[in-house]
Amino acid sequence: MTMAAFFARRLIGNRSSQILGTSSSTSGAFISIARAFSSSTTPIKATLFPGDGIGPEIAESVKQVFTAADVAIEWDEHYVSTEVDPRTNSFLTWESLQSVLDNKVGLKGPMATPIGKGHRSLNLTLRKELNLYANVRPCYSLPGYKTRYDDVDLITIRENTEGEYSGLEHQVVKGVVESIKIITRKASMRVAEYAFLYAKTHGRKKVSAIHKANIMQKTDGLFLQCCDEVAKKYPEIYYEKVVIDNCCMMLVKNPALFDVLVMPNLYGDIISDLCAGLVGGLGLTPSCNIGEDGIALAEAVHGSAPDIAGKNLANPTALLLSGVMMLRHLKLNKQAEQIHSAIINTIAEGKYRTADLGGTSTTTDFTKAICDHL
Amino acid sequence: MKLADGLFLESCREVAKKYPSITYNEIIVDNCCMQLVAKPEQFDVMVTPNLYGNLVANTAAGIAGGTGVMPGGNVGADHAVFEQGASAGNVGKDKIVLENKANPVALLLSSAMMLRHLQFPSFADRLETAVKKVIAEGKCRTKDLGGTSTTQQVVDAVIAKLD
Numbered sequence: 001m002t003m004a005a006f007f008a009r010r011l012i013g014n015r016s017s018q019i020l021g022t023s024s025s026t027s028g029a030f031i032s033i034a035r036a037f038s039s040s041t042t043p044i045k046a047t048l049f050p051g052d053g054i055g056p057e058i059a060e061s062v063k064q065v066f067t068a069a070d071v072a073i074e075w076d077e078h079y080v081s082t083e084v085d086p087r088t089n090s091f092l093t094w095e096s097l098q099s100v101l102d103n104k105v106g107l108k109g110p111m112a113t114p115i116g117k118g119h120r121s122l123n124l125t126l127r128k129e130l131n132l133y134a135n136v137r138p139c140y141s142l143p144g145y146k147t148r149y150d151d152v153d154l155i156t157i158r159e160n161t162e163g164e165y166s167g168l169e170h171q172v173v174k175g176v177v178e179s180i181k182i183i184t185r186k187a188s189m190r191v192a193e194y195a196f197l198y199a200k201t202h203g204r205k206k207v208s209a210i211h212k213a214n215i216m217q218k219t220d221g222l223f224l225q226c227c228d229e230v231a232k233k234y235p236e237i238y239y240e241k242v243v244i245d246n247c248c249m250m251l252v253k254n255p256a257l258f259d260v261l262v263m264p265n266l267y268g269d270i271i272s273d274l275c276a277g278l279v280g281g282l283g284l285t286p287s288c289n290i291g292e293d294g295i296a297l298a299e300a301v302h303g304s305a306p307d308i309a310g311k312n313l314a315n316p317t318a319l320l321l322s323g324v325m326m327l328r329h330l331k332l333n334k335q336a337e338q339i340h341s342a343i344i345n346t347i348a349e350g351k352y353r354t355a356d357l358g359g360t361s362t363t364t365d366f367t368k369a370i371c372d373h374l
Numbered sequence: 375m376k377l378a379d380g381l382f383l384e385s386c387r388e389v390a391k392k393y394p395s396i397t398y399n400e401i402i403v404d405n406c407c408m409q410l411v412a413k414p415e416q417f418d419v420m421v422t423p424n425l426y427g428n429l430v431a432n433t434a435a436g437i438a439g440g441t442g443v444m445p446g447g448n449v450g451a452d453h454a455v456f457e458q459g460a461s462a463g464n465v466g467k468d469k470i471v472l473e474n475k476a477n478p479v480a481l482l483l484s485s486a487m488m489l490r491h492l493q494f495p496s497f498a499d500r501l502e503t504a505v506k507k508v509i510a511e512g513k514c515r516t517k518d519l520g521g522t523s524t525t526q527q528v529v530d531a532v533i534a535k536l537d
Contacts, residue, residue, distance in 0.1 A: 277408035
């Protein structure tokens, strides 16, 4: 279990992987070790990437709220460099990546990839170097922020390493291009295992695998097979398979039909953004990227909004909610719940809202209101 | 998908140049779905490659009332076949047919599209107007639109409304 591996590593030292066996994500032995050490009060080190544009301001909000809630986290801040680091072939330095690998947990604000060639995009760098295989996005209607849909409460879990985004395209002849979609048993099993484990540990009742296996019989077929296999191990969770076009339609007609959705890369990309649209957009949506060896990098998926940067207008909700996801991953559930309720209540109350939610509050006022609600 | 979707975009741009009076813009499919859900009125005509078109059509159908009402057509160089626009849910369900609950609106509107294609605009208009009046009235609707009418009842109502 991700959390167990994390604590075992930190407190026993790196020999833990030899003592306790492999750090595979579903080893039951780890969970009991974690319980023994989970009352530790030494601050947990977490990497923080404030990012660009409004990033630093909203990161500041997160730090304030976490301090006000007495969260024992020590932030290890890293910024995107202005030069390409040859060791990573990107604007993210080797030290930044190493920090996440060491701390096992991080929070990332919006990063604008600098234009130009000869270097990898920031998100691609993070994904590849940290082996982030699942993107988890909870989408729920925020009480007090009205959209066309009131009863959304679902989580999209997207496979993030292969599928249609394997980056394998070539021109056959001029005017004819081929793009290769890769689905592997390994990646599909990995994300399916995570999805069911997530459903179980978060008390969710249903997992829906989204696919187009009627047309893409081998690729999506393999993905479904893996989901079928994992589903058998969780008989208490209701499992269904939904074709992607049905899924889109059901989501816009009645999103309450869904609970946990697990999908390959492209569908996951589209569906997770669609679901974000149902509840109010990317400015309110948290997300968390799960990597091998129990790494979790929570991130705000909205852009860096350079036009409002530095003006104290930005909405820190997405980054704060991502921070809450990070806390839940660290099993600091009490404080996660505290902060989460404070955010929900502040928005529901309606007195302090940033401009994008239709209000006039500044970032600092909104943050202070949340701290007061704790 | 820089090469594949890139080629699609290049082609669209070339054609767009020939129609300067028509506003042309491009949108990434995930952003598009999000925008559709939040503010569908910003879209007019959407042209997409195969898979995205399937998803976008079904999303749009869901927003507009479901597969029971959305018409569609398949156009080729020499022939055209008209059928309902989005496939999810209202297809291949024998149970619905037996219970007489299938919504005929999608296919009726598709046949109006066919009439237009055949250059019978007045017939097409008459059919469409009748169908729209029946739905607007709200008295005769099949289950997917929240009513209790049977397929035949809806058809009879449309015929009654034809001028």
